[in-house]
Amino acid sequence: MLREVVSEASTPKPFNEENINETFLHPQYRIDLRRYSDKEYNKFVHLNTVSDWSLLTWKGIGKPFEVQKYSKERTDWELEHARQMDPQTSWTYFNKAFHEWFIKDIPAEKTHGKKQFIKSLRSFHTKEIKHALGDLIQLQLWNYIHRIQDGIWDPRGKRALFEGLHLKKPRILFLGAAEGYEAMQLGAMYPGSEIIMVDYDEYCKNTRFADFPEDYPFLGENPKTGQGKVIYKDDLNIEYIVDDIRNLDFGKEFDIVLSVGLLEHFPDKYKHEVADWHRRFLKEGGYAILTTPRNQLRSRLYYHVMADVMNHTYRELMTVEQMGLYMYEAGFNILRHGYIKVHNGLICQPR
The missing domain is CATH 3.40.50.150 (Vaccinia Virus protein VP39)
Structure with a gap:
């Protein structure tokens, strides 16, 4: 299937029926107008x-797995307020954090992240290296899940x-x-x-x-x-x-x-x-x-x-x-x- 990097759209609606069964890679996400074939469907x-x-x-089936590792924003907030973060506040924090990632130009961010990681290695500061590596791993994972696999x-x-x-x-x-x-x-x-x-x-x-x-x-x-x-x-x-x-x-x-x-x-x-x-x-x-x-x-x-x-x-x-x-x-x-x-x-x- 066709895969292209989409640049800034020259028209507000750049795709039409001629693009059905094609896929395009945007810097922030994947565009996918493909249908599954019968062979692919069950896969x-x-x-x-x-x-x-x-x-x-x-x-027989067990209970769901509870995710117990929380964001630093949540744990810092709870320490400051001495109570559990309420649901509405937690959703406000989540929505902003998610959107900030959604609007990233991932190829550009990855290039910058690699440069920062190399720079951190030269510093010989363990904390700086760990932080730069963590940022790069997050970018690679987000790129794979959201852009390459289009799992979200x-x-x-x-x-x-x-x-x-x-x-x-x-x-x-x-x-x-x-x-x-x-x-x-x-x-x-x-x-x-x-x-x-x-x-x-x-x-x-x-x-x-x-x-x-x-x-x-x-x-x-x-x-x-x-x-x-x-x-x-x-x-x-x-x-x-x-x-x-x-x-x-x-x-x-x-x-x-x-x-x-x-x-x-x-x-x-x-x-x-x-x-x-x-x-x-x-x-x-x-x-x-x-x-x-x-x-x-x-x-x-x-x-x-x-x-x-x-x-x-x-x-x-x-x-x-x-x-x-x-x-x-x-x-x-x-x-x-x-x-x-x-x-x-x-x-x-x-x-």
């Missing part, structure tokens, strides 16, 4: 591995999880929306969608979502032909609300209630409440769609090395079986489940 997307959810037990957004994998819902012009509610990526991908796949994004951190609306690249292409569908179509952020019908999910006054009016990386931020005693947020706003016959980071060795390594960027909040890593059992016990039927590069995914409905 990258593993669906419906559990035949009967009622047979699973916590004794993973458009091909998420399209595979989201496809086949047979919805026309659905209303989509995205809980804890951050920059809104997955709702935009759904909106591209289901033409005419109305998207409501919700996050209680104003920074997500005003910076993470506002700064999401206008020239990033989503692979969607042309409703007139049923063929692939390239969709951009400003082609979509999006409203962004800054509020606590618990304050929302919507009724059961959405075809899809979506969350990405939400369930794993709550200890067990709160997970039924998180599940109920999805149930509360769904139309009869609507779909709850959830993803969480996978419990695998490379994910544990990622959250260990990138702790200062990622670990401001309570966080678990789950298997898809653990994730599904939480939702099954909370009164949902699991219609589709699977795992992709670094995420688990569920599509479910209230029983």
Whole structure:
């Protein structure tokens, strides 16, 4: 497949249907308009591995892995305030840290990082060498996960999880929306969608979502032909609300209630409440769609090395079986489940 470095876009919408099945490497992220072939599909997307959810037990599958290495910002804050960092503050710190990494020109940063590491070696100061090496390792890992592997957004994998819902012009509610990526991908796949994004951190609306690249292409569908179509952020019908999910006054009016990386931020005693947020706003016959980071060795390594960027909040890593059992016990039927590069995914409905 074609791989190119994308320079500054000369037009606001530089990609079109001629670019479908191509991929491009941007200094900050990967653009991927490829589809999976039938041969590749089962290599990258593993669906419906559990035949009967009622047979699973916590004794049999174990509990999620709790990430316990926190960012220096969090530990410093807790020392200063002599108390545990509250969830809203922790999300504010996380969103800013994540966005600062997202906007880095990674090739340029890597070049600078290598120079700093060589400079530190010449200083013979152990602390300086360790700091420079740590920065370089973080850059290399971020580059691999986000740009090379495209594991954070993973458009091909998420399209595979989201496809086949047979919805026309659905209303989509995205809980804890951050920059809104997955709702935009759904909106591209289901033409005419109305998207409501919700996050209680104003920074997500005003910076993470506002700064999401206008020239990033989503692979969607042309409703007139049923063929692939390239969709951009400003082609979509999006409203962004800054509020606590618990304050929302919507009724059961959405075809899809979506969350990405939400369930794993709550200890067990709160997970039924998180599940109920999805149930509360769904139309009869609507779909709850959830993803969480996978419990695998490379994910544990990622959250260990990138702790200062990622670990401001309570966080678990789950298997898809653990994730599904939480939702099954909370009164949902699991219609589709699977795992992709670094995420688990569920599509479910209230029983």
